[in-house]
Amino acid sequence: MEPTGAADHRTDREADGEANGEARGKAGDEQAARWNGPAGNAWVEAQDVVDALFAPLEELLVEAVPAGHGGRVLDVGCGTGGTTVALARRLGAEGRCVGVDISGPMVEAARARAAREGAGASFVRADAQDHVFEPAAFDAVVSRFGVMFFEDPVRAFTNLRRAAKEGARLRFIVWRDIAENPFMTTAERAAAPLLPDLPERRPDTPGQFALSDADRVRRLLEESGWAGIDIRPVDPTCVLPEAELVPYFSRFGPVGIALRETDEPTRARVVDTVRAAFDPFVHGTEVRFTAACWQIGASASGG
Template identity: 35%
Template sequence: METPIPDAPPNAEQIEYWNGAVGLRWLTYNDWLDERTAAYGRAAFAAAAPRPGEAVLDIGCGAGATTFELARAVGRDGSATGIDISAPLLGRARERAAALGLAVEFLEADASRPPFAPQRFDLLFSRFGVMFFDDPVAAFAELRKTLKPGGRIAFACWQEPRLNDWYELPLTAIAHLVERAPVDTRQPGPFAFSDPGYTREVLTAAGFAQIELAPFATPFYLGRGATREAMADDAMEQVFRVGPVARLLEARGEELNAAARDAIRAALLQLADDDGLEVGGAIWVVTARAG
């Protein structure tokens, strides 16, 4: 009789993904990412409206940039905790917290199984950190339990791919070279909550109420530099470091990769101007209350 193979733990694939080579690559360009996504985080932060004395949980905190802002907002009488599954990113977060002199707790754990006592937090916050749950209803239901009565959640998530050129432009540029798979917006990934109807369904099923989705759009500066060529080079670094293009071309031959690089760089050069290489970026700012 064969020994049954145990089921993989929840979010096992994401945990492996963010603690392997990809997590290390994200670590190397974390400052770049924080700078490019800061405006979207500020929009969610404004909706969250953290107040002095509150206890806040930052979900998918990464290297801690948003956790530090939350800590400053809640002050010494409050508390800010960051949770993430990526050990490399949390290591950077702890280093930065020590350098800043901020009393912030960082916890390596799966936010879909939050290891906190019930009713610990006033606010749950996330900048692009809640779209990777295997079972989003179960995850949000568990997170809701950590909220105090009347507690709230606020997070930023990307709108559909066609409104986000940072994602679409490189893929469109190589469409004549390689076919891409369609985006499944109900699977873990950057666009998991791009459908507002689905997002409402998930949060309602998880026990949240007063659910609102506010659109927010602002340019995403994919590349910066002193010249158009330098801007394109900066953008190319990001495009091929992480994201859909890197994954799509990973197992392709050298010739196809070279052709893809030429096509993407040409598309990027067309967009570069004196202000930088600006592309479209659009998010939902989602807010809700514990039901």
């Protein structure tokens, strides 16, 4: 769906018709295959748990938008739409938030959520790196963990800059260094002796820690035409019910992917081993960890 004007009256399925042209052109792309397959379905199945887990980070994005002032916001890598809907509520009746994501399953879940909640939010299935947004259409561009997967970050952030009005704000949350986020790698470190083919984490490729280097992020944004760049650490505490811990690490990340193809005896050993490795994070009925992230802001000015 186009973000402004008469395009607001077009259906989501019409928008998908355009976006699917991009998707077909990227049929072999690893990210498209990942998020339109088991990984995307896992996020849909666990959306309530994930929303609650990362609620403190959602709040950092929502508070960046003036309450009740209307306007238009673009939510990049919107997933199942929790942040998009929260932003739409923040904007008020005169505002609108548009979520964009490459994952068909997650976009469908996001549309269903917005319909249930009567939110002023719409969604388009597309790759934000290449999608042709209406120029200068948005008052703000935000993302919670949705911009680390671009194949070409400069091209992507340049495209988002074109979609932003003069003076619009950019705010996004990404993970800091892998060493500062031990919770996120506990499963694979514990499972490695039992699953020797787990892929190696490479921070220079699209993925969870692709934007962990603050100096690199600053350069990327400057090259993409953003100004007034502000990068600051945030360290919220995230909480997960202990009962959801095994389903969580069995669905997500390299271990979750590997377990889909593992025989049952090996799976049972992996689950027992990994669960024990998480003991330092378990406090009674809760799992708690620090999410070491960057909160990054910039302005669409001087263009």
